[in-house]
Amino acid sequence: MPNETDRKMMEILRILADREEVLGAKTIAEELKRKGYNLGERAVRYHMRILDEKGFTERIGYAGRKITDKGLKELDKGLIYDQVDFIFSKFESMIYQTTLNPDSKQGTVVVNTSSIAPEKEAMNIIQEVFQKGISVSSLVQMGKTINGETGQKEMIMKTICGTTIDGMILNEGIPVIPQYGGLVKIEDNVPIRFTELIAYKKTSMTPLEAFTAKNMTSVLDVIQEGSGLIPANFRIIPSTSKEKASKLFEKLGKIGISGLLKIGNDGETVLGVPVEDNMTGIAVTGGISPLCAAQEAGFPVNIKLAENLMNINELNSLTKVKPLLKSSGSEPREKVRFLLSKAWNLIQKVDFDPYTHEGQLIANISYVNNQNLDEALEIMAEVFHIIPEYCTSRFFKVVPHPENNDLKGIATICSLSIDGILIKNGIMSTPKYGGILELEKKGPRFVELTAYSGSSLDPHEIYISKGMTSVYEALHGHGRVLAGLKEIPYLARQQAVEILSQVEDIGLSISKVGDPSELIYNAKVERYRSGIVTPGGLNPLAAVKEEGIDVETKAVETMVSLSEMDEF
Missing domain, CATH: 3.30.70.1360 (mj0159-like)
Known part of the structure; x- marks a missing residue:
């Protein structure tokens, strides 16, 4: 489990990456002190020996250390719960250090x-x-x-x-x-x-x-x-x-x-x-x-x-500027819709009973060209059969495109359905993050997280569009797959485990139910809460895109009855 030592070593890597030069223990200790870590030179040397052993830093004679390519990659992955906090603090630091004076044109x-x-x-x-x-x-x-x-x-x-x-x-x-x-x-x-x-x-x-x-x-x-x-x-x-x-x-x-x-x-x-x-x-x-x-x-x-x-x-100056854009007029009636508001309205419609297998669940719908449909379904079936634990379910449904006859939709079960099932049974389940799990020998860990409450797009749509997944590699035991983190009150954990066992029996996957306040796959859960990690319903579609087939992914789209769906 990540601890305070991990955070200190991550800060040392950040300092080396930011300065882009060889630094000694004294300089690093001074930088750490500015960040609130009271570490002396001897303690810094101890931490840096560990970083050397991991291959994250390299000693350059008596001058000090520099960060390696492996260290830069580790910094990108980081302690993901810390990285979420760090991004905003990085911007705050940059804001504070901006000194430009518009009158003197200096700074x-x-x-x-x-x-x-x-x-x-x-x-x-x-x-x-x-x-x-x-x-x-x-x-x-x-x-x-x-x-x-x-x-x-x-x-x-x-x-x-x-x-x-x-x-x-x-x-x-x-x-x-x-x-x-x-x-x-x-x-x-x-x-x-x-x-x-x-x-x-x-x-x-x-x-x-x-x-x-x-x-x-x-x-x-x-x-x-x-x-x-x-x-x-x-x-x-x-x-x-x-x-x-x-x-x-x-x-x-x-x-x-x-x-x-x-x-x-x-x-x-x-x-x-x-x-x-x-x-x-x-x-x-x-x-x-x-x-x-x-x-x-x-x-x-x-x-x-x-x-x-x-x-x-x-x-x-690269060129003289002749502004193209005009002043904005009156405000549009339509406001930005955040994903979680849309999701809550679908979550409350979930009435699926894990004991009778009747009722509706939330579905994603992704579109492919008609000519690619069969190949896309073959890839999806392969993903499900080899790594079912990283697919929300084995169920799918081919649906028409509402406007374009050249496209076909593939509906898959959205993992937010789990929140709906738990809430229907009296357990308040809150979708917290959409993320990417990196699969490693020592176990999976989140390397990206985006909160549902702060985004207008489903995070998994973003990750797929940027080519950040490697689901097809996961067929061979490594790679990056989509996953979500939700939270429930810790007192409801045992009841949730019992309900989720029924959910798994009908083919819906649950990756892990954490202990109260436990870091789960390197993601932080609030105090007095338990985390639940579920695989992303778009993982099979991400694999389709990785294989070179154009896919338009749409998450958290509509409701569907399980009885109307086919199985891989």
């Missing part, structure tokens, strides 16, 4: 670091997006490197991150709370509303990172046709500070920084995002928009957000 800004093949067409696309003002700033730093894995030349581009805006607002003495990263719909060059959101405080990945999959953004459509989806982020400030914040944006605009999509009034919904009374919402374009456009055009792009701090004098 540090937060930058994203991206790599892309140095092809002229790709750079032309990127430059055009900057020129149209669909970014935080056209100030960039360019460089070249060699990809260590492919040996190919790459262009390294550092762009100003929207987190810089938060730092500037804070420097004006205004409390600022970053809330969401998401996608904003543009129509006729006017920002209309957020279509998707993920909360900063409730995910192990940077929110905008979740929306960098090629098929999620349509920045190219915006610059060519005036309509599409662009990445953006959202924060709130006290409404009494609106005038001060507006003047700041005017100053920032004069030095080439803005990306402002809309700033609201007291308690006003902003681009479909509700805002509490006495607060004001601010939406800003994502600094990664130009890179997203290049990715949409088919160029391989590696985007890392809020990666470093740089002095603004190290950046140069």
Whole structure:
């Protein structure tokens, strides 16, 4: 079980990764103290010997240690419960360290670091997006490197991150709370509303990172046709500070920084995002928009957000900006719908009786081309027969597409059905996270988590769209599969175990029921609660996509009767 020692070693890895240089025990001890860990040099050396033995760090003579590639991979996986907390704290740290003075044009800004093949067409696309003002700033730093894995030349581009805006607002003495990263719909060059959101405080990945999959953004459509989806982020400030914040944006605009999509009034919904009374919402374009456009055009792009701090004098303007987007008008009636609200309304419809096998369950529906249907079902059957423990159930149903006769839907049982069954039996079960389990010899562990309560999309849809699963590899004992974590009151654990045993008897899988307050597969459960891990209902469909078949996945879609479904 992860403990305080694990957390200290993870912080040492973070320090080495952030500094990107060889560090000695004294420097690391000083950095740890700043983070609240009172570790002396001797204790640091002890922890670093352990990290050396694990292959996560490497000793460089008497100068100190540097992090290895294996250490960087471990840092990415991390203590997942700690990583969820760390993501927001990382942004807070970046905000605090932003020192740019808009009057003197001096100080540090937060930058994203991206790599892309140095092809002229790709750079032309990127430059055009900057020129149209669909970014935080056209100030960039360019460089070249060699990809260590492919040996190919790459262009390294550092762009100003929207987190810089938060730092500037804070420097004006205004409390600022970053809330969401998401996608904003543009129509006729006017920002209309957020279509998707993920909360900063409730995910192990940077929110905008979740929306960098090629098929999620349509920045190219915006610059060519005036309509599409662009990445953006959202924060709130006290409404009494609106005038001060507006003047700041005017100053920032004069030095080439803005990306402002809309700033609201007291308690006003902003681009479909509700805002509490006495607060004001601010939406800003994502600094990664130009890179997203290049990715949409088919160029391989590696985007890392809020990666470093740089002095603004190290950046140069890539192009003159002629903003394309117009001011947003009246607020749309339609607000952003968060997944959990939709899920609760389906969960309460679950009336399945695990003893009589009658009633309805929640279903996912995923669509494939008619010509690929048979092959898709064969792959799904193979996944179920070899690793049934990582499939929600053996049941499926082929259904028509509501509009397109060239597509067929494949309905599978959604794991949120388990919550409905427990609630029907008087046990309050709360879906907490959708995640990815990495399968290892020492057992599975969560390596990604996104809260249902902070996302407008099912986390598993995001992971599939970004190609983060390796379900087909799981057929051979390793890989990454989708899973969910839910919580129940610890006093109800025994009754839940009895009900779930009946559920398993009819072919619905339960991965683990944890003890009260137990870390379960490296994920944290609240005190006085027990965690339940269930495999993702979309795992067989993820395997289909991994095998090169186009799949449009839709989670938590509708209700279905088990008696109407077929079995693998």
